[in-house]
Amino acid sequence: MFADILQSYQRAAEAEGRSEAWGPERYRRLRERFGGQPAASVTPAAVEAFRDELSRDHAPATVNRHLQLLRAIFLRALRDGKVESAPTGKVRFYRENNKRVRYLSDEEELRLFDALPNWLHPLVTIALHTGMRRGELLNLCWADVDFTSGTITVREPKSGENEHVVMNDTARQTLRALWEKRSKVVAIKPRGQDNSGGYVFTAPEGGYIHTLNRYWYPALGRAQIESFRFHDLRHTFASRAAMSGVDLYTLQGLMRHRSPQMTQRYAHLSAAHQREAVRTLDRWRQRQNAALQS
Structure with a gap:
C-alpha cells in the first residue's frame, strides 16, 4: 500500500534528520490522497490530477515540494524492491521563480x-x-x-x-x-x-x-x-x-x-541607497545656484 511506503520513507527521513524539511502537512496530504490504495496503482495521471488540484490554492513552489516528496517516497520504494516503477518520472513540475529572495528580519x-x-x-x-x-x-x-x-x-x-x-x-x-x-x-x-x-x-x-x-x-x-x-x-x-x-x-x-x-x-x-546617491545631484545644484547668486 502507498501508506506503507510513505511510512517507511518517513521513518528513514526521521532517522536521518530530514523529516522536518518536508513538513507534516505534505505527508498528510499525500497520505490522504493516495494512502488507501496500492502503491502500484498510483499513475502519472493521478499524480497530475493531484498536482493540478494543489495549484488552485498553493504557489508553484509549494506544489513542487509535494511532488518532490512523492518522488522521493517512490524512489526509495523502487530501490527496496517494493514497487516496479515511479509514476512521478513522467509528471512535469511547475516552473518556479528562481530569483526568490528570503532573508531574516x-x-x-x-x-x-x-x-x-x-x-x-x-x-x-x-x-x-x-x-x-x-x-x-x-x-x-x-x-x-x-x-x-x-x-x-x-x-x-x-x-x-x-x-x-x-x-x-x-x-x-x-x-x-x-x-x-x-x-x-x-x-x-x-x-x-x-x-x-x-x-x-x-x-x-x-x-x-x-x-x-x-x-x-x-x-x-x-x-x-x-x-x-x-x-x-x-x-x-x-x-x-x-x-x-x-x-x-x-x-x-x-x-x-x-x-x-x-x-x-x-x-x-x-x-534607498540609490535615492541618496541621486540626492547628491540636488546638493551639487544648490551649490551651483548659491555660487551664481553670490
Missing part, C-alpha cells in the same frame, strides 16, 4: 538564535556574516582560516577553483573564540583523541556534522519562522549588504557570483 534573527542549540550559534553567525554556502561551512577546516590576512579559503566551491572570503570583525571574533576553545580542549585530551577532524564546525560529540537538519528545522518551528532554508542565510547576508549601500559590483565579488545577473536580484533592496 532582525526580530526573526533574535528568535532563531534563541531557538537554536548554543553549539550551532557560531555556524549561523559565520553564515550571516560571510554569505558562505552550507556545504562550504560544514567542510571548512582550520587550515583554511587565516587570521593574519582576515580571509577564509573556500576549496573546490561551485566555480571549481579555490576562492577567498573576507572576514569582518564579527566573523573574525567568532572564529577566534572557537579556535581558542578548541585549543583548550585539545590541550587537555590525551594525544590522538582529538576527534574534530580539523573541521571548524563540529557536532557536539566531535567530528563532521551529518545531521544539521535535525536541529535546524525544529529550531525554525520553535522560532515560528516560515519558508526559510539554511541557504537563505546567504540571501540574508547579501540583502543586508545591499540595504546598507554596498554597490552591486562589490556585492557580486562578496557573493562570488560568476555573473552580475545572479547579483541583480538584490538590486531592488538598494533603492
Whole structure:
C-alpha cells in the first residue's frame, strides 16, 4: 500500500534528520490522497490530477515540494524492491521563480538564535556574516582560516577553483573564540583523541556534522519562522549588504557570483541607497545656484 511506503520513507527521513524539511502537512496530504490504495496503482495521471488540484490554492513552489516528496517516497520504494516503477518520472513540475529572495528580519534573527542549540550559534553567525554556502561551512577546516590576512579559503566551491572570503570583525571574533576553545580542549585530551577532524564546525560529540537538519528545522518551528532554508542565510547576508549601500559590483565579488545577473536580484533592496546617491545631484545644484547668486 502507498501508506506503507510513505511510512517507511518517513521513518528513514526521521532517522536521518530530514523529516522536518518536508513538513507534516505534505505527508498528510499525500497520505490522504493516495494512502488507501496500492502503491502500484498510483499513475502519472493521478499524480497530475493531484498536482493540478494543489495549484488552485498553493504557489508553484509549494506544489513542487509535494511532488518532490512523492518522488522521493517512490524512489526509495523502487530501490527496496517494493514497487516496479515511479509514476512521478513522467509528471512535469511547475516552473518556479528562481530569483526568490528570503532573508531574516532582525526580530526573526533574535528568535532563531534563541531557538537554536548554543553549539550551532557560531555556524549561523559565520553564515550571516560571510554569505558562505552550507556545504562550504560544514567542510571548512582550520587550515583554511587565516587570521593574519582576515580571509577564509573556500576549496573546490561551485566555480571549481579555490576562492577567498573576507572576514569582518564579527566573523573574525567568532572564529577566534572557537579556535581558542578548541585549543583548550585539545590541550587537555590525551594525544590522538582529538576527534574534530580539523573541521571548524563540529557536532557536539566531535567530528563532521551529518545531521544539521535535525536541529535546524525544529529550531525554525520553535522560532515560528516560515519558508526559510539554511541557504537563505546567504540571501540574508547579501540583502543586508545591499540595504546598507554596498554597490552591486562589490556585492557580486562578496557573493562570488560568476555573473552580475545572479547579483541583480538584490538590486531592488538598494533603492534607498540609490535615492541618496541621486540626492547628491540636488546638493551639487544648490551649490551651483548659491555660487551664481553670490
